[in-house]
Amino acid sequence: MASNAATNEAFWRFLLGRLLIAALTLLAVSFMIYGLIELMPGDYAERELFRKYSGTGVTITQTEIDQVRAQLGLDRPFLVRYGEWLWHVMTRFDFGPAFRVETSVNALIGDKFLYTFVLVLGAMVFSYLIAIPVGIWVATRKSGWADGVVTLISYLGLALPNFAIALVLLMLNAFVFNLDVTGLVSQEFRGQPFSLAKFLDFLGHAYIPLLVLGWSTTAFQLQTMRGLMKDEMGKLYVTAAQARGLSGWPMLIKYPARHAVMPIVSTIGFDFSPLTNCPLSPRFWC
Amino acid sequence: MAEDSAVLRVSNLSISFSTDEGLVTAVDDLSFGLEPGKTLGIVGESGSGKSVSTKSLMQLLPSNAAIAPNSSILYQTKQGKYIDIAKLDRRSKTLDQIRGGEIAMIFQEPSAAFSPLYTIGNQMIEGIRLHRNVSRAQARQQAIDMLERVGMTNPELRIDQYAFQLSGGMRQRAMIASALVMRPAVLIADEPTTALDVTIQAQILDLLAELQNEFGMAILFISHDLAVISQIADDVLVMYLGRAMETGPVRTIIRDPQHPYTQGLIKAIPRIDRLDQPLLPIPGDIPSPLERPQGCVFHPRCPHAPDRLRCRTDVPVAAETDPHHRAACHLLDEKVLEEVHR
Numbered sequence: 001m002a003s004n005a006a007t008n009e010a011f012w013r014f015l016l017g018r019l020l021i022a023a024l025t026l027l028a029v030s031f032m033i034y035g036l037i038e039l040m041p042g043d044y045a046e047r048e049l050f051r052k053y054s055g056t057g058v059t060i061t062q063t064e065i066d067q068v069r070a071q072l073g074l075d076r077p078f079l080v081r082y083g084e085w086l087w088h089v090m091t092r093f094d095f096g097p098a099f100r101v102e103t104s105v106n107a108l109i110g111d112k113f114l115y116t117f118v119l120v121l122g123a124m125v126f127s128y129l130i131a132i133p134v135g136i137w138v139a140t141r142k143s144g145w146a147d148g149v150v151t152l153i154s155y156l157g158l159a160l161p162n163f164a165i166a167l168v169l170l171m172l173n174a175f176v177f178n179l180d181v182t183g184l185v186s187q188e189f190r191g192q193p194f195s196l197a198k199f200l201d202f203l204g205h206a207y208i209p210l211l212v213l214g215w216s217t218t219a220f221q222l223q224t225m226r227g228l229m230k231d232e233m234g235k236l237y238v239t240a241a242q243a244r245g246l247s248g249w250p251m252l253i254k255y256p257a258r259h260a261v262m263p264i265v266s267t268i269g270f271d272f273s274p275l276t277n278c279p280l281s282p283r284f285w286c
Numbered sequence: 287m288a289e290d291s292a293v294l295r296v297s298n299l300s301i302s303f304s305t306d307e308g309l310v311t312a313v314d315d316l317s318f319g320l321e322p323g324k325t326l327g328i329v330g331e332s333g334s335g336k337s338v339s340t341k342s343l344m345q346l347l348p349s350n351a352a353i354a355p356n357s358s359i360l361y362q363t364k365q366g367k368y369i370d371i372a373k374l375d376r377r378s379k380t381l382d383q384i385r386g387g388e389i390a391m392i393f394q395e396p397s398a399a400f401s402p403l404y405t406i407g408n409q410m411i412e413g414i415r416l417h418r419n420v421s422r423a424q425a426r427q428q429a430i431d432m433l434e435r436v437g438m439t440n441p442e443l444r445i446d447q448y449a450f451q452l453s454g455g456m457r458q459r460a461m462i463a464s465a466l467v468m469r470p471a472v473l474i475a476d477e478p479t480t481a482l483d484v485t486i487q488a489q490i491l492d493l494l495a496e497l498q499n500e501f502g503m504a505i506l507f508i509s510h511d512l513a514v515i516s517q518i519a520d521d522v523l524v525m526y527l528g529r530a531m532e533t534g535p536v537r538t539i540i541r542d543p544q545h546p547y548t549q550g551l552i553k554a555i556p557r558i559d560r561l562d563q564p565l566l567p568i569p570g571d572i573p574s575p576l577e578r579p580q581g582c583v584f585h586p587r588c589p590h591a592p593d594r595l596r597c598r599t600d601v602p603v604a605a606e607t608d609p610h611h612r613a614a615c616h617l618l619d620e621k622v623l624e625e626v627h628r
Contacts, residue, residue, distance in 0.1 A: 142349055236398040239346055244413035244464070245386035247377070254412075258403055 027086075034082050044099050045069040072099075119206060123213035124271060131218045132264070135225025136257050139233065150222065157219035166212045173208065217271055221264055228260035235259075292319035293471055293504050294343065294361050294389075299372070300354035301335075301342055301528075310575045312338040312351070313528040314583075320472060323498065325505040327519030327536065329512050329551070333572045335528035336508045340474050343506075344385050345376060363388055364471055387417035390465035394477040396457040400449035406433075407445035410464045417468050432467040433460065436493060455486035459493070466497060473498075474506045479514060491518050512551050516540050521610075524548045527572065527583040530604065534611030544613035546588050582616065590617055 045068040049060050069075045073084075088094040095105035138150045189198040232238065233256050241255050301313040313335040320326050328336045341347050343359055359371040361384065374381045393399040400409060407429055414425040426445070433441035436459040449457050458478060465473060475494065479487040495518060498505055509515050515522055515536070522539045524532040524547060532545040543549045550568035570587040573579060581598045585591035591598065596616055604614040 234348075236393060236395060237401040239341075240391070240393060240399040241401070241409075241412075242346055243344055243385055243391040244409075244468075245382045245384075245416045246412065247382050247385075254404075255401055259401070 030086070031082065034085070035078075038078050043069070043074055045072060045074055048072075048099065115202070118202075119209050119213065120272065122206060123210050123217065124268070126210055126214045127218040127221055127271070128264075131221035132225055132257075132261060135222045136229055136252055136260075138222075139226045139229030140252065150226075154219035154223050157215035160215075162212050162216065165215065166208070169208050169212065221271075224264060225260060228263060229256055232256035232260045291321055292362075293322045294320040294359070294506075296339075296343070297358045297360070298354075299339060299342065299357040299359065301338055301347065301351055301357075302354070303348075303351050305350065307576055311528055311578060312575065313342070316525070316528070316530055318523050318530070318533065320504045320506060321520075322471065322504050323502045324520045325498065325507055325518055327507045327509065327515035327522045328525060329509055329515045329522060330525035331510060331572055333527075333575070334525040336510075336525055337476055338528075339525075340391075340476060340506055340508055343371060343472075343474060344389055344391060345371060345374060345381055346385075346391075361388065361472075383417070386413050386465075386468050386470070388470055389472040389474060390468060390470035391474040391476065392458075392461045392465050392478045394480050396461040396481075397449055397454075399461060400457070402448060402450055405446050405448055406452075406460050406464070410445070410460075410467060413464060414467055428467055429463070432463040436460075436463045436466070436497070437489075438463065454482055455489065458482060458486075458490055462490075462493065462497070466501065466503075469501060470503055472504045472506065474508075476508045477510070478507075480509070480511070487514070494518060512540070513555055524551070527575075527578065529583055530614065531584065532611075532613040532615075533604075534608065534613075538608060538611050544607050544611070544618060545584075545615050546590055546617070547584050548613075550587075582614075 045065050048068055049065060053060060066075070073081065085096055088096060093106075095109075097103070098105045098108050101108065134150060138147050141147055189195075189201050235256070238251070238255050241251055246254070296319070297317045299313055299316040300311070303310045303312055316335075316339055318326065328340070330336050338347065338351070342351075342353055343361075347353075353372050357372045361369050361371050363369060363384075369380060369384070371381070371384065374384075400406060407426065410429040410432075411422060411425040414420065414428055415422070418425070418428075420428070430441045430445055433444060438444050438456060438459050444452070444456070444460070449460065452460060458481075461478070473494075478494075479490050482490060491514065494505065494507075497503075505518075507515065507518055519536045522532075522534065522536050523530055524539070524545065526547050531547045532539060532543065539548060540552065543552055547568070550566075553566040554568060556565055568587055569589075573586060579586050579598075581596065581600055582588070582591070582602050585597040588597065594616060600616070602614045602616045602618075604612040605618050606612050607618060
């Protein structure tokens with residue numbers, strides 16, 4: 001199977017190339033953002049002093065500003081500062097201090113990143129677990145009630161704004177089911193270090209954001225899957241597979257679904273970013 | 287029925303499609319038999335219902351197609367059991383066993399009939415293991431042997447290649463191998479040479495004839511090309527708008543066609559001894575399936591119809607002109623009458 005080995009090698013080379021390009025892109029983006037902020041007039045030293053003395057009537061002198069600037073290392077050239085920041089990120093995964101709230105960026109992101117990540121990942125797994133099989137199933141039905149119901153639910157998910165769904169669910173849970181809806185973990189776990197019990201408690205609370213985050217994504221992917229499946233089902237290789245005696249779900253999964261799922265797989269990345277950037281996520285941070 | 291030797295006997299097959307524009311009749315009251323080891327050629331223009339009728343033999347029609355309840359597709363299995371395929375449920379196990387194992391199919395476009403996601407070997411082995419209780423390695427060996435048998439160079443290498451890596455002729459050989467590796471009793475060949483150039487076409491036709499001699503399967507060969515049919519078929523069925531116009535042994539059909547449609551088809555074949563004469567196409571086009579002509583379906587294009595009222599009103603019944611040679615045309619009654627008067 002020499003050709004298989006060659007195919008594998010080509011695959012890994014492609015993957016490696018892509019990862020390299022991704023790393024270079026991140027580097028370029030970080031440099032551009034750093035540069036854009038540098039282009040803005042004023043720096044953090046001025047802001048820090050303004051914040052400290054605003055409303056007190058104290059006059060800030062240039063010497064004081066220069067002093068703070070030297071303290072924070074802001075007087076060094078742009079490239080040196082960028083280089084130092086990059087070096088710390090790469091070697092220690094340290095994004096530096098967050099001046100405005102007087103802590104570090106790492107502390108600010110902290111375990112909120114973990115919660116967001118688990119929520120986003122959960123929402124995506126949930127979406128795909130529903131969208132792909134239901135999409136396949138609906139595509140194989142002749143237009144009928146199943147198609148109608150699924151399409152209705154899909155369009156509801158696409159049409160209802162996320163915040164509206166969130167508010168309704170919040171209200172239902174608070175007033176109808178009398179559940180605690182104020183955070184992603186129950187009172188007793190708040191501020192506690194991470195533990196299995198806390199994680200399980202989190203999962204018990206997570207279904208609301210999962211539903212809110214996942215519904216529209218699911219709807220979109222389901223309709224995509226359904227449409228692609230319908231196209232693929234008419235292809236000759238499907239007829240040929242049936243003519244060999246393959247039928248039912250094994251046939252659907254091996255042939256049309258495998259073909260239809262490709263555009264969905266290649267857009268997973270597009271789903272990841274809006275879910276991560278979803279303005280809702282911060283409301284569930286604890 | 288006297289001719290119980292047929293491995294496949296289709297009687298009164300009618301197929302209609304429900305579309306947005308209404309019910310479309312694709313095949314209308316078609317009957318034919320397929321003898322073991324023989325080749326039946328089905329010839330007709332595109333839209334004549336050739337493909338639809340053969341796809342129905344394996345219930346491969348799309349879900350909006352319906353086989354009329356009085357149709358029967360009687361198939362005699364390798365074990366000698368009779369099964370009416372027309373009455374089988376789409377999801378029945380028997381159907382899966384017949385598909386590929388008893389009746390196999392090769393297609394016009396092998397590039398589209400193989401999925402580009404899997405190697406040829408993968409798709410062949412899948413078929414073998416659906417019908418035979420063999421290990422993956424055994425199935426692979428059987429696939430390699432069959433690829434070699436159909437004239438594939440380097441079968442051990444080719445089996446791990448994808449259809450798009452092969453040439454058109456090799457791809458069709460792979461298709462034939464994947465159909466014949468299950469040793470079907472019936473092979474349906476749906477225009478298998480149409481997408482190939484003439485030299486490769488001749489090679490594939492020779493190969494099919496050779497494999498038929500070796501394995502003894504019956505072949506149902508569909509083509510729009512009467513010249514190809516005359517090379518490979520023992521019997522011919524001429525179809526037009528879903529109806530059988532004429533059926534009989536290939537020699538009599540070519541030399542002495544009885545139906546005006548068959549006569550037109552034969553006149554339309556370019557001939558090397560008449561290079562100076564223009565080609566004679568059959569006038570007109572196949573009408574839209576939504577506007578099926580009344581009476582004889584061929585009458586709007588038939589040179590004899592304008593002066594005969596019943597061509598426009600009555601559906602002609604197939605009449606035997608010679609033993610085994612039947613044609614459905616009102617002109618034939620007139621000939622018989624003439625002979626009686628004489």
